[in-house]
Amino acid sequence: MTPPAQQTSAAQPTAPAPLPAPAQPTAPAQPTSPVGQPIVSSVPTMPPAPTAPPAPTSVPATAPVPTRPAPAAPTAQPVPPVAPGASTPAVPGAGAPSAPVSPPSIPPTPQGAPGPAGTGPAADAVASSRRLQREQGIERRSFLQQDPREEPARHGGRGVLNRLGFSLAPNAQERAVREDEHAVSRHWPGPRTVAVVNGKGGAGKTPATVLLSAVFAQYGGAGVLAWDNNQTRGTLGWRTETGAHDRTLLELLPQTQRLLGAQGQSADLAHFVHHQPQEKYDVLRSKPIRLAHENRLSPDDVDAIHAVAAKFYRLIIIDSGNDESDPMWLRMIELADQIVVATTTRDDHAEAGALLLEALEDRDERSARLARESVVVVSQADPKASSADVAEVVAGYQPLARDVVQIPFDREMVDGHLRLRALAAPTQRAWLSAAAAVARGF
Structure with a gap:
């Protein structure tokens, strides 16, 4: 398209250049303002109603084009926006036509549908900003209270x-x-296995197994099993209540495959375990009346029993024997997620537990981790033991284990059935601390 001719001053008029015919005769001409400049709509898809009659479709070549004299004091005027594809009109007093101005990049509002409240460029910018913050991991502050109020x-x-x-x-x-x-x-995902160990008899392994099971069942609910994994006359069954039968793990072994199958149900275990009605945990007994060689299990048997226990219980606490070379004992260590060393203030008990931890550190990396993350429970079995004797044992174990918990002397722990509720309040508090130390290692 030929650009419009340069305008001259009023003193030297020039002949107007002929205007070419429009490319599309049928298109209506753009309306003009009173000053002769085209009016461009702010909405590209809806042209405004014309304010003047449309221009003729053709202009004679000889028709003069009116010019207006330049103003006495020309000032800079803003260039109005021009629709895409239209020519930029000449600004009076300017030497050359201005460059086309691109329309704004904001998407237009659909024709015939006014935008709802809260929409538009500002709302889009805010939504984009929030979306960007979420992508960057910046979350808004919730209206809900995050931290519960202290009771x-x-x-x-x-x-x-x-x-x-x-x-x-x-x-x-x-x-x-x-x-x-x-x-x-707390309930953690998946079952956990704790082995209670010491190479000396009478070091407090069975009381630790019973009372830790009672604490976890009392505060965490059901799903706790105390298992007597002892080849030589384990006494876990003697210090807990007897159920409606006298079955032991020896009767459970032939049923392990059925219990592990699709038809196995947790209620079927009531035929083999002894439920403790007050403390809400179950006991899987050994058969101490039989000789050791008649009671002996293989590592595969330990695996089968553990698989059944892990299917139906969330926590398995195993009372172990005194022979650290026994295949049952070694397989228990391989299945354990954590170990608890039970000892008293007696020198031989304390030394046996320390030697066990040192042996595990030298065995392999997994056993060394169990030793480093172990919990030691020091029970004051002798009422005549002084506080200095207890402190000496506790201090000796601190470099060897993750946590050491002291249990005060309590006559209810000496003999007979062990019940958590029968213990004195300081003893119950100590066993709660011991169980919490174990729980923090899961």
């Missing part, structure tokens, strides 16, 4: 005042108890 004190003098209408926070001691309760109450 007021329940024990001690603060608990008494709270029952009278006050609302006092718990002290540090009560907070520690709540943290331990929370640790043993």
